[in-house]
Amino acid sequence: MTDILDQAQKLEELQRKVALENRFQAVQRPSRTHCQDCDEPIPEKRRRMINGCTRCVDCQAVYEQKKRGFRQ
Known part of the structure; x- marks a missing residue:
């Protein structure tokens, strides 16, 4: 048993x-070639360094702030 x-x-x-x-x-x-939020191109270096990235640096920062409960 x-x-x-x-x-x-x-x-x-x-x-x-x-x-x-x-x-x-x-x-x-x-990785996406363009940001899913603002549709601006994501730099190749960022795409290579962060597998599966979907946002540019600026939009990712805003996304993370909102996720933590902050407003811009």
Whole structure:
């Protein structure tokens, strides 16, 4: 008979594996060439350094401030 702790450990391992797979898939997306908010070109250097970036530096800063609850 399987112990409940063994079942919990297997579930945790499965959840961790799925979370890691999802994280790696998100990182491997290609970067956008233009900002999704202002449609200005995203510099090539930024696109190379930040895999999957979707915003220019200015729009990303505004997005992060709003996410934290600040208003500009």
